[in-house]
Amino acid sequence: MESNQSEVVDWGRKAWNLLDSVRRQSPLIQCITNFVSMDLMANTLLSAGASPAMLHSIEEIPDFTPHAHALSINIGTLSPSWFPAMKAAAALASELGKPWVLDPVAVCASDFRMKVCLELVAMKPTVIRGNASEIIALSKASFSTELASKGVDSIHESVDAIEAAKLLAKSSEAIVAVSGAIDIVTNGEQVVGAHNGVAMLQKITATGCSVSSLIAAFVAVDKLHALDAAVSALSIFGVAGELGMKTARGPASLRMHLIDSLHGLDEAAVMSCVKITSFS
Ligand SMILES: Nc1ncnc2c1ncn2[C@@H]1O[C@H](COP(=O)(O)OP(=O)(O)O)[C@@H](O)[C@H]1O
Numbered sequence: 001m002e003s004n005q006s007e008v009v010d011w012g013r014k015a016w017n018l019l020d021s022v023r024r025q026s027p028l029i030q031c032i033t034n035f036v037s038m039d040l041m042a043n044t045l046l047s048a049g050a051s052p053a054m055l056h057s058i059e060e061i062p063d064f065t066p067h068a069h070a071l072s073i074n075i076g077t078l079s080p081s082w083f084p085a086m087k088a089a090a091a092l093a094s095e096l097g098k099p100w101v102l103d104p105v106a107v108c109a110s111d112f113r114m115k116v117c118l119e120l121v122a123m124k125p126t127v128i129r130g131n132a133s134e135i136i137a138l139s140k141a142s143f144s145t146e147l148a149s150k151g152v153d154s155i156h157e158s159v160d161a162i163e164a165a166k167l168l169a170k171s172s173e174a175i176v177a178v179s180g181a182i183d184i185v186t187n188g189e190q191v192v193g194a195h196n197g198v199a200m201l202q203k204i205t206a207t208g209c210s211v212s213s214l215i216a217a218f219v220a221v222d223k224l225h226a227l228d229a230a231v232s233a234l235s236i237f238g239v240a241g242e243l244g245m246k247t248a249r250g251p252a253s254l255r256m257h258l259i260d261s262l263h264g265l266d267e268a269a270v271m272s273c274v275k276i277t278s279f280s
């Protein structure tokens, strides 16, 4: 059961406990991800205390996926040859009761991406995390040229995608997370928001991809509370961005300070900086 809507949740404590569990358990996260994100995603997971493995060959899935504690699937640089491995890994993870996260990068950019994503959504991801335009497009379940204009970036605000996220969560039975100025997370009924992060994170490629895999690491250590784990991961990543921004001079140095801050986060910083509120 997720945190009850009427109870007062100490989100700072919850987020810290989850980060602490990731550091103690160092879950193995299999990432089938795009070429752009591999480096930042692996470093994000390492600096949070998890153990990343970027294995995407279909031949290795029967041997390796059973050892992973969670799986992260990202369609960023999709080509037809990758799709069978994504499906095989998702199917095996589901069969073995392992949580998995889908990042529908640029699902609005082409009919091919939309079809691939809809097949993956039907395979029951634990969490779907995208930006607002991606979640709006995916909830409509059909490709439209109107949303294709910005490719991997969003043309909507996250709060504009709340109803779409709820619809998608209900139809897919996944937790749906929409990143943005406020990160929105829903199970279709309950809606929570993480108010952390800095706008400069949008100027570093693959921060969205990386936070999707961080969600996989948090869900790996608390798979019965995927909504709480997802919003905590988003908030913690945002806090690392806020602290990193204090010494950054632009996107390139923020990338470095983001990783350093995530690695160095302590209980006091998490307790005082995490800002998660209920929307419903
Ligand atoms: N305006 C903003 N203010 C603060 N943080 C933001 C803002 N926009 C995005 N972020 C953060 O940047 C990261 C990447 O999100 P986003 O840019 O929405 O994903 P994507 O890269 O997939 O489009 C997330 O951690 C999100 O919280």
Ligand SMILES: Cc1ncsc1CCOP(=O)(O)O
Pocket: 034, 036, 037, 076, 077, 105, 152, 204, 205, 206, 207, 208, 209, 210
């Ligand atoms: C630029 C780009 N092109 C294909 S995948 C990718 C990375 C997208 O990363 P994010 O969605 O985290 O911005």
Ligand SMILES: [Mg+2]
Pocket: 105, 106, 130, 131, 152, 208, 209
């Ligand atoms: Mg993205």
